Amino acid sequence: MAMVNFQLDEMQEMLKELAHQFAVEEIRPHAEHWDTESIYPKEAIQSAHEMGLLNLHIGEEYGGPGLGSMEEVLVNEELAWGDPGFATAAYATSLACAPIITGATEEQKQMWLGKVAQEGALASYAVTEPGAGSDVAACKTTAVRDGDEYIINGSKMWITGAGYADFFFVLAKTDVDAGYKGMSGFIVESDAEGFSLGKKEVNMGQRCSDTRSIQFDDVRIPANQLIGGSESGGWMNAMKAFDMSRPNIAAHATGLARAAYEHALQYSGERSTFGKPLHKHQAIQFMLADMKTKIEASRMLTWKSACDSDAGIKNTESAAHAKRFAADTAMEVSTDAVQVYGGYGYSEEYPVARLMRAAKVMQIYEGSSQVQKMIIGREITKDL
Numbered sequence: 436m437a438m439v440n441f442q443l444d445e446m447q448e449m450l451k452e453l454a455h456q457f458a459v460e461e462i463r464p465h466a467e468h469w470d471t472e473s474i475y476p477k478e479a480i481q482s483a484h485e486m487g488l489l490n491l492h493i494g495e496e497y498g499g500p501g502l503g504s505m506e507e508v509l510v511n512e513e514l515a516w517g518d519p520g521f522a523t524a525a526y527a528t529s530l531a532c533a534p535i536i537t538g539a540t541e542e543q544k545q546m547w548l549g550k551v552a553q554e555g556a557l558a559s560y561a562v563t564e565p566g567a568g569s570d571v572a573a574c575k576t577t578a579v580r581d582g583d584e585y586i587i588n589g590s591k592m593w594i595t596g597a598g599y600a601d602f603f604f605v606l607a608k609t610d611v612d613a614g615y616k617g618m619s620g621f622i623v624e625s626d627a628e629g630f631s632l633g634k635k636e637v638n639m640g641q642r643c644s645d646t647r648s649i650q651f652d653d654v655r656i657p658a659n660q661l662i663g664g665s666e667s668g669g670w671m672n673a674m675k676a677f678d679m680s681r682p683n684i685a686a687h688a689t690g691l692a693r694a695a696y697e698h699a700l701q702y703s704g705e706r707s708t709f710g711k712p713l714h715k716h717q718a719i720q721f722m723l724a725d726m727k728t729k730i731e732a733s734r735m736l737t738w739k740s741a742c743d744s745d746a747g748i749k750n751t752e753s754a755a756h757a758k759r760f761a762a763d764t765a766m767e768v769s770t771d772a773v774q775v776y777g778g779y780g781y782s783e784e785y786p787v788a789r790l791m792r793a794a795k796v797m798q799i800y801e802g803s804s805q806v807q808k809m810i811i812g813r814e815i816t817k818d819l
């Protein structure tokens with residue numbers, strides 16, 4: 436009988452260690468500077484790509500590593516432990532590739548996944564609009580067929596990595612009266628005529644990650660950049676992409692929480708009040724214990740959703756559990772870490788303030804915590 440076990444195999448251990456060393460040497464030393472100065476970590480992203488730590492889910496037939504979701508979450512926890520802003524910035528391309536993996540034609544996969552895996556091209560996922568976030572079906576961007584081309588008009592908001600992307604996955608309406616069923620996915624290159632970038636947003640946290648609006652004014656693209664070659668499957672495909680990406684966002688949140696907890700644990704041994712180290716006070720020890728339990732639970736939910744995906748089991752619900760619980764944990768644990776540091780925690784001199792600022796967006800993007808509850812609610816009641 437097959438046993439459930441939580442032991443990583445030799446290759447997984449090696450990959451995790453490689454990602455950890457990369458985080459120690461190439462991410463942590465720069466994290467504060469990147470955040471303070473809002474510097475996009477382009478060179479570090481390129482090095483991570485060259486070391487085989489990014490876009491692990493792109494198949495070998497397209498020049499990618501061809502690894503599973505489980506390997507991907509192991510790496511992503513370590514990268515976010517290094518710096519959550521780096522992890523978000525580096526993951527943008529994977530998110531944009533997800534709907535290509537799940538819905539593109541073979542020819543499109545060769546072309547666009549090949550560019551990412553073999554040439555280190557960067558990409559962004561452009562779905563959210565100024566007036567449509569959680570309610571994706573309310574999106575207004577249109578794509579109208581004109582001979583061998585589509586003409587795209589509209590704008591997208593909060594697009595991670597937009598200023599550096601070579602191409603975008605864009606969700607647009609090909610039938611404006613058909614709601615979410617009238618949506619189609621497209622590839623748009625950043626040098627297309629009529630495409631323009633908005634200014635970089637000044638975000639609360641993860642400031643090294645580039646977030647912008649983008650605008651399409653009569654942007655003409657070849658019709659063969661319609662993903663999957665037929666209209667209308669775009670919404671479903673963009674949602675399927677989330678089943679692939681959410682375990683990784685949960686892994687980022689787990690890595691962030693672990694980093695905050697480790698800082699708090701260490702500090703609790705260095706700082707004394709009332710004649711003993713902080714961690715000898717039971718109230719602080721219980722806080723640390725709660726942090727650790729939630730981190731362990733986040734990781735288990737993350738691994739479960741990744742294993743479901745690798746086993747070909749529909750992971751919509753398990754990915755929603757993981758993403759929501761891990762994001763909420765990252766927020767709680769980083770807030771408690773600031774508490775353990777007391778006044779010093781409130782200062783940007785110490786890393787926990789940056790981690791607390793970085794955590795908040797994890798409850799917002801890739802489907803907010805409320806949206807995850809809506810997904811879980813829908814999944815558990817659908818057969819009633």
Ligand SMILES: Cc1cc2nc3c(=O)[nH]c(=O)nc-3n(C[C@H](O)[C@H](O)[C@H](O)COP(=O)(O)OP(=O)(O)OC[C@H]3O[C@@H](n4cnc5c(N)ncnc54)[C@H](O)[C@@H]3O)c2cc1C
Pocket residue numbers: 527559560561562563566567568569570592593594595596638646796799800801802803804805806
């Ligand atoms: C830093 C950053 C990076 C991002 N990167 C990307 C990206 O790369 N690509 C992309 O396409 N998008 C991206 N986003 C957008 C992100 O996915 C959206 O912000 C998110 O989906 C929420 O949409 P909204 O901001 O429009 O909020 P709204 O949808 O307006 O929601 C506002 C609040 O109401 C809650 N809410 C909404 N509807 C309901 C409901 N029915 N029941 C209960 N509560 C509800 C939400 O949870 C939220 O708390 C990014 C956002 C940020 C901040």
